[in-house]
Amino acid sequence: MPKKILVIDDDEDIRNLLYTTLSAEGFDVITMGSGKEALDFLMDIDVDCILLDVMMPEMDGWETLRMIRASEATRNLPVIMVTVKDSRIDKLTAIKEKATDYITKPFSTEELVAKVREVLK
Amino acid sequence: MSIRTKIAVVYSLLFSLLIGISGGLYLYSYVETNRKSIIKQIMNYAEIATPTIIHSFEYYKETSPLLLYREIYPILENSPYLSHVEIISPQGVVLFNSKDARMGLIKPKNVPYNILPYIKKLYPTSFIDENYTVHVFIPFLDEFGHHLYTVHYVNTLASSLERIRNTLIAMILVIIIAIILSVIVSTLVARGITAKIDRLKQAAIALEGGDLNVNFDIRSRDEIGELALVFENMRKTIKSNILKLQRTLEELKELDRIKNEFIANISHELKTPLTAAIGYISLIKRGKIGQASPEVLGALTIVEKNLNELSLKIDSILQITKFQMYREHLDKKKVNLSKTVKKCVETYKPAAKIKNIELSSSIYDENLFIDGDEKSIESMICNLIDNAVKFTNTGKVMVRLRAGQNREYAVIEVEDTGIGIPKDKLKKIFDRFYQAESSTIRRYGGIGLGLSIVKEVVDLHGGIIRVKSKEGEGTLFRVLLPLRGEGNAKENTGN
Structure with a gap:
């Protein structure tokens, strides 16, 4: 049974890219345009891994992550943060907010797939 | 000499001179x-006493000098000034002398030559001799106008001179008291003046120290008051100018912050579409979307290469903006320079090997520590080595680390045998977005942010960067960084 991956990104092109890339690798990919939408979805459906964009309007990635970690059902779910900031401050935030891993834009598709496989182990 | 002393001296000199002259x-x-009143008193007294004295003399001259003296004695005693009296004949012979008469003697003798003219006068005369003795001569004439005798009254002024001397002493005392008083008065006056100057001085010192609200309010209707007013106006002008400057500075800082934030945001915004573009190219190349012809794949490789370059440039812009934004929050820790230099050299060894140039490092001192941001320092050294390798086609790149004079600073040198920098361009290389020639950008890549980041890091660590270069022969970059004070000393004693 293919692993379910939830992609949360406000940018449609990025959503499509991730969908195409991960589907090609045999994953079951679901995409969501906002953190709120994704949180509603997670109430009913279980997933194996989440790819979460940091910079999003309204509710940003960190806030979404906090909500995910606050819920009993998704507390230990692997979450990979997708960020453009490559600074130590963001790395520290990632550790503090209990993200599983993070990947910085622009990333290569190989790198992304490798990271997803790593967290799913 | 202070103004206070000067005023005191002038005042006391003036006072004593005034009192001295008037005294x-x-x-x-x-x-x-x-003197005049004494003479007059004696004259008056003598005129009255003369007939009595002569009468007694005529009566007693044949009997007893002592009896005669007893008659005349009260006359002498009643006058406070008279010491003795003589009765002299108009021919100048002393017929009676009260001094002799007291001893019971009458010894006629001639008067001294100098008083003879006075004896011959038919009216009362007087003179004062060199011993301040007053001589008064009263002629006695009978009812027929014959000049029978002249009575010579002698008075020593000694007693009155005593009084004058006392007055003199009192006068000197008064002068001394006056001098003391004048010193006190002048000191008080001077203090009044210097106290104002002192206040002015204190206020000026406070202003110099940066207190723009200092009080120059010294009300004085003199030059000091005018000076204080000038100072007060000066203070107001300085204050308003500084406030204006501060406002402008705040505005500029705000503008700079907005600009940096804007650039940072723009860079982030740029990265999302880049990610999509690069990602899709990768998918196409790996055949995940559909089969593409070799020509299309070749074109896509060029597109991908350019997108990666664009991404690197955005990174550079982000990095320099980040330095400017966080320069005040720089995370300074103890940094081991030899370790950092070695790490950077190792990073660029493969790149040098590909270009077939030699990259070597000489660490003359393993114990050089600075207070700094390790990532920034590393990025600074890496940037210098990156440049050296990039612009050297044959020869070598040498990296040196040593301690400066008195172990006050560390010296990092990166020397290459590369293309060098034209002399007229040397000054501009640390400017942002500058590269010697636009053609060099095309040939060597980069958008000239490297050296401006290097300069920024060196500045943030209180260091100095110098460059020496000769076109076609090579370039030498020398960075001086202040060494960690206390920690370094400990390292030294440890050795």
Whole structure:
């Protein structure tokens, strides 16, 4: 049974890219345009891994992550943060907010797939 | 000499001079009037006493000098000034002398030559001799007008001189008291003036120290008051100018912050579409979307290469903006320079090997520590080595680390045998977005942010960067960084 991956990104092109890339690798990919939408979805459906964009309007990635970690059902779910900031401050935030891993834009598709496989182990 | 002392000296000199002159004048006039009044008193007394004295003399001259003296004695005693009296004949023979008569003697003798003219006068005369003795001569004439005798009254002024001397002493005392008083008064006056100057000085010192609200309010209707007013106006002008400057500075800082934030945001915004573009190219190349012809794949490789370059440039812009934004929050820790230099050299060894140039490092001192941001320092050294390798086609790149004079700073040198920098361009290389020639950008890549980041890092660590270069021969970059004070000393004693 293919692993379910939830992609949360406000940018449609990025959503499509991730969908195409991960589907090609045999994953079951679901995409969501906002953190709120994704949180509603997670109430009913279980997933194996989440790819979460940091910079999003309204509710940003960190806030979404906090909500995910606050819920009993998704507390230990692997979450990979997708960020453009490559600074130590963001790395520290990632550790503090209990993200599983993070990947910085622009990333290569190989790198992304490798990271997803790593967290799913 | 302070103003206070000067004023005190001038005041006391003036006071004593004034009192001295007035005292002297007073003394002179006092002595003069005294002398005249004494003479006049003696004259008056003598005129009255003369007939009595002569009468007694005529009566007793044949009997007893002592009896005669007893008659005349009260006359002498009643006058405070008279010491003795003589009865002299118009021919100048002393017929009676009260001094001799007291001893019971009458010894006729001739009068001294100098008083003879006075004896012959038919009216009362007087003179004062060199011993301040007053001589008064009263002629006695009978009812027929014959000049029978002249009575010579002698008076020593000693007693009155005593009084004058006392007055003189009193006068000197008064002068001394006056001098003391004048010193006190002048000191008080001077203090009044210097106290204002002192206040002015204190206020000026406070202003110099940066207190723009200092009080120059010294109300004084003199030059000091005017000076204080000038100072006050100066203070107001300085204050308003500084406030204006501060406002402008705040505005500029705000603008700079907005600009940096804007650039940072723009860079982030740029990265999302880049990610999509690069990602899709990768998918196409790996055949995940559909089969593409070799020509299309070749074109896509070029597109991908350019997108990656664009991404690197965005990174550079982000990095320099980040330095400017966080320069005040720089995370300074103890940094081991030898370790950092070695790490950077190792990073660029493969790149040098590909270009077939030698990259070597000489660490002359393993114990060089600075207070700094390790990532920034590393990025600075890496940037210098990156440049050296990039612009050297043959020869070598040498990296040196040593301690400067007195172990006050560390010296990092990166020397290459590369293309060098034209002399007229040397000054501009640390400017942002500058590269010697636009053609070099095309040939060597990069958008000239490297050296401006290097400069920024060196500045943030209180260091200095110098460059020496000769076109076609090579370039030498020398960075001086202040060493960690206490920690370094410990390292030294540890060795």
